[in-house]
Amino acid sequence: MNARRFAQQIALAAAPALLAGCVDSQSVLNPQSGEAHDLARLFWIFTTVCSLVWVLVVAALLTLLLRRRRPDSTPETDNLEQQSRKTAVVAGLVALTAVILVLFTLGSFYTTRGLIAPGPHPLLIKVTGAQWWWQVEYEDSDPTQVFSTANEIHIPVGRPVTFDLEATDVIHSFWAPNLMGKQDLIPGHRNSLTLTADKPGEYRGQCAEFCGLQHSHMAFLVVAQTPAEFWAWRQAQLKPAAPPASGQQALGQHLFVEGSCATCHTISGAGAGGKTGPDLTHFGSRSTIAAGLMANTPSNLAAWIKDPQELKPGVNMPQVPLSDHDRGAIVAYLEALK
Amino acid sequence: MSSAFAKIGLFAVALVLVGCEREKRDFNAGPPSSAATAEHFERDAYDISQGERLYGWMNCVGCHSHGGGGIGPALSDDNWIYGGTLQQIHDTIRDGRPNGMPAWGARLTDDEIWQIAAYVRSMGRYVAKDVAPSRQDAMQTSKAESRRPRLSPRWGAP
Numbered sequence: 001m002n003a004r005r006f007a008q009q010i011a012l013a014a015a016p017a018l019l020a021g022c023v024d025s026q027s028v029l030n031p032q033s034g035e036a037h038d039l040a041r042l043f044w045i046f047t048t049v050c051s052l053v054w055v056l057v058v059a060a061l062l063t064l065l066l067r068r069r070r071p072d073s074t075p076e077t078d079n080l081e082q083q084s085r086k087t088a089v090v091a092g093l094v095a096l097t098a099v100i101l102v103l104f105t106l107g108s109f110y111t112t113r114g115l116i117a118p119g120p121h122p123l124l125i126k127v128t129g130a131q132w133w134w135q136v137e138y139e140d141s142d143p144t145q146v147f148s149t150a151n152e153i154h155i156p157v158g159r160p161v162t163f164d165l166e167a168t169d170v171i172h173s174f175w176a177p178n179l180m181g182k183q184d185l186i187p188g189h190r191n192s193l194t195l196t197a198d199k200p201g202e203y204r205g206q207c208a209e210f211c212g213l214q215h216s217h218m219a220f221l222v223v224a225q226t227p228a229e230f231w232a233w234r235q236a237q238l239k240p241a242a243p244p245a246s247g248q249q250a251l252g253q254h255l256f257v258e259g260s261c262a263t264c265h266t267i268s269g270a271g272a273g274g275k276t277g278p279d280l281t282h283f284g285s286r287s288t289i290a291a292g293l294m295a296n297t298p299s300n301l302a303a304w305i306k307d308p309q310e311l312k313p314g315v316n317m318p319q320v321p322l323s324d325h326d327r328g329a330i331v332a333y334l335e336a337l338k
Numbered sequence: 339m340s341s342a343f344a345k346i347g348l349f350a351v352a353l354v355l356v357g358c359e360r361e362k363r364d365f366n367a368g369p370p371s372s373a374a375t376a377e378h379f380e381r382d383a384y385d386i387s388q389g390e391r392l393y394g395w396m397n398c399v400g401c402h403s404h405g406g407g408g409i410g411p412a413l414s415d416d417n418w419i420y421g422g423t424l425q426q427i428h429d430t431i432r433d434g435r436p437n438g439m440p441a442w443g444a445r446l447t448d449d450e451i452w453q454i455a456a457y458v459r460s461m462g463r464y465v466a467k468d469v470a471p472s473r474q475d476a477m478q479t480s481k482a483e484s485r486r487p488r489l490s491p492r493w494g495a496p
Contacts, residue, residue: 259445263396263446314363
């Protein structure tokens, strides 16, 4: 009775830990693109076949261990017929193992080969990894259609999207488990990754290559939208920043552009053109701050500007001395940049 | 015999203890008030490497190159027009100088200016060797030495 209660407690304690791996928006087991479906199918085939083989082997082993052995049965006393039967069983099992492994190899080869086959007319998005955020640039042959954002990637459903992956400082890795496997971002080398999202949704991604102090706080969001929604989003992103709508916002813009914020951040249309930090032209439309560290709310933003090193130690954003009044104005201005 | 063991043991302990002091990274030091308190910037490898990063980001390279100078004066020699102490270099970056050096006081935080000043000091090796950057972080355009074609030795060199 005691042992049973103990087992129950163990199970209760283990359940949350196991379920924690089942977050739908960041899971390889919840595939949401053609490529992720192929990978998940491979995963389930491997897992099922290997589990089946393991169960059969263990069952056979237990049966033989538990079966009472005939006292006179040794290899020497086996007759010719028994010996050849044993040889045939062993040879058959070896052949079966070889066949399974060859099928696994072929399945793995053809699935992964299918992943790198280029699709027709993909949407090109350049993703640059930096310590510790993601720069996202939508490429186009028409320069008026090019724009830049950060940490949040919108893609249309049903159209192949090719990510061109680069890095500015160290090696990072782009991983949105619901959509595709990992791909490294390497300084001085361009990698690419193509995927086609199945249906609208928000999927979380994460840097999957240790890249320094804040590696764990280098997340991004992929927002898959219907083509019409994506088009509307894209048109909104192409516009310059909204002009300040109040006196407080105008003060915020002035402080941002004339002060040290504009040294690193761009707000197109406002006169801020720094390129070493994330583009903030449509900052208010994004759902997180500091590469997925916190939700984008005015109070979180104020805390972030007040002391970035407290929230994300080692980050390149400095602590800029500002009065509460001035900081409030900058927050009001940034949050209005929808 | 036992004294030899004792010596080896002492040496081993000393070797292990060397690893105990790890450079501290103070992410939030707050602005220093004078050159006396700012000196730690040129004794800290992290601050100097951040200075190097900012030197590239703020495009100091555009005029001063990687210390050799160009449009602006060289920084790796011992010729300082406005003084070569940490405080003087800091003031030059903060307030700007005639004939082209822009003022960064409103564009960078004071800590960042101290970091760049410390990096500038490291160019001419005015800082301790163990904190100065030993190699460029930037991408190299030439191949690594180990990957260059083998050169045959030249005999009879002067």
